[in-house]
Amino acid sequence: MNQTNVKVSFYLKKSEADADGNCPVMAKLNIGKYSEAAFSVKMKVPQSRWASGRASGKSVAAKEINNSLDEIRAMALSIYADLSAVRDGVTADEVKKLLLGMACGQETLLGYFRQFISNFEKRVGVSRTEGSLRAYRNAYNHIERFLHWQYRLSDISFAALDRSFIDKYDLYLRTERNLAPRTIINLTVQLKTVVGEAIAEGIITTYPFGGYEPVHPKAVQKYLTAEELRRIMTTPLHRKTLYHVRDLFLFSCYTGIPYGDMRRLTKDNLSCAEDGTWWIKSARKKTKVEFEIPLLELPLHILQKYRDAAPGDKLLPVYCNSMLNLYLKEIARICRIDRPLVFHQARHTYATEITLSHGVPLETVSRMLGHSRIETTQIYAKVTDDKINSDTKALNRKILERFSVII
Structure with missing residues (x-):
């Protein structure tokens, strides 16, 4: 991960100035030499109050605009850090889509998992069991440890989940945690359930488990002859x-x-x-x-x-x-x-x-x-x-x- 390859700049779209001379503020995101994306930050600034990619002056309005621009830059860099920690080849368009989603309350994996567990707790004794609740808490702990061990992250955006993430998690459970195949299947099924809930709510649209098949334990005869x-x-x-x-x-x-x-x-x-x-x-x-x-x-x-x-x-x-x-x-x-x-x-x-x-x-x-x-x-x-x-x-x-x- 090299954030020196990432540049976030702001400019005015002067061609769409209104009757009062207010122009939409645009953001331009560059990753490396060839990946670029632009988008509106949903703000307008008078052309006379804009200099060097920022609102000029010491007014309260100018400070609020510049603070918002700083937050957008920080979010863009954070999203890039999350994605590039998991895989190579992150594009500006990917960061843009996540950034726009995050502005609308984009969920993170562990944040959503915690909410899932909180909702699960309310159903214990009605349609869920205490044992199942413990299993989901255990799955949460494994993912939390994996994020820290693999990526040195405390959480990760949902969109960073892809097949590569799942394969690395599977390998971590088998090698670093030395867990049995059946246990790994249970842990990945619990993660699938949480991801499935997020897909059903429209939080993410891509299913990261596509093509993934965990190692199955050797069949053991469970009944007595x-x-x-x-x-x-x-x-x-x-x-x-x-x-x-x-x-x-x-x-x-x-x-x-x-x-x-x-x-x-x-x-x-x-x-x-x-x-x-x-x-x-x-x-x-x-x-x-x-x-x-x-x-x-x-x-x-x-x-x-x-x-x-x-x-x-x-x-x-x-x-x-x-x-x-x-x-x-x-x-x-x-x-x-x-x-x-x-x-x-x-x-x-x-x-x-x-x-x-x-x-x-x-x-x-x-x-x-x-x-x-x-x-x-x-x-x-x-x-x-x-x-x-x-x-x-x-x-x-x-x-x-x-x-x-x-x-």
């Missing part, structure tokens, strides 16, 4: 606490209810239909979407087992999530399951191994899971498609081993 589930159900554990954790995990495996919703279940959520089927009816804490689940024999047995152990009107006595995951890792070792085991895998297991793999329609599974969009459930369906594909290949190998065809 039938064999792994069998081991958890039948392997002796020898400790009461581990049996308790196993039962909570299996309850989620056979209902699809995640930890946050399971710990909130009360006796009011349990009801019996006319045909004798017991149901759990509740709403997702995360999305407020209602769900209804008919209970299979195993989760009914677990509810009966802990009927007198749950506090108050709760259906189940539940440990904190971190303790559950710690005990599940011990259970995985005992059951010879050679991959990390966390509680949320139970929900994936219900969707994939318990329901979709056994022919339960996608729409039914979506309703039981409490998904607001069926596209979310299709994530599990894709896993099932992969499983069917591998199972079909295994079947094909067995058939080829048993039968031969003479051609």
Whole structure:
């Protein structure tokens, strides 16, 4: 960045003088030798009161005009500094457009992000969660640190965002912050959301994420196979606490209810239909979407087992999530399951191994899971498609081993 290449000067457009001899004041912006742009500064000065690119005299009007011209020059240099810090080849026309926008209240990235978070806070508990709010605050902090680390800037104009900025931010998160691919995806999605809001409000018109594709983490099977589930159900554990954790995990495996919703279940959520089927009816804490689940024999047995152990009107006595995951890792070792085991895998297991793999329609599974969009459930369906594909290949190998065809 070399601001000696930038020159801002002012002159009168004498050809448009009015009847009183007042001429429009024009600004001329030069960057280097070949990039030039001119624009009106929306002021008029008598030709007799103009000298050396400024209003002459010591009147209050002259001082106000000159102060405004100084502010325009300072804004032009600041915009050029922001843009050239991010990329080369900044043109005078680009600075002009941003300058005219800034005069009308042009937003900066972090300034707008702060306002976004402030509006988000007001919706927490209504249509947004505290966890999502923390995630946006975390994303803000990462961008703030990135601007200081990469450009030595405390903020940046929205128009300075382009594909180069996004690529540098991605690289910073991967190398300087050493974050996992999934975390980087989450952070860039949060930035996309804020940028999308700014585009919807007409603050910016160019989408800086065009063509950007973050590095995706290696696909990991999140659901338990039938064999792994069998081991958890039948392997002796020898400790009461581990049996308790196993039962909570299996309850989620056979209902699809995640930890946050399971710990909130009360006796009011349990009801019996006319045909004798017991149901759990509740709403997702995360999305407020209602769900209804008919209970299979195993989760009914677990509810009966802990009927007198749950506090108050709760259906189940539940440990904190971190303790559950710690005990599940011990259970995985005992059951010879050679991959990390966390509680949320139970929900994936219900969707994939318990329901979709056994022919339960996608729409039914979506309703039981409490998904607001069926596209979310299709994530599990894709896993099932992969499983069917591998199972079909295994079947094909067995058939080829048993039968031969003479051609």
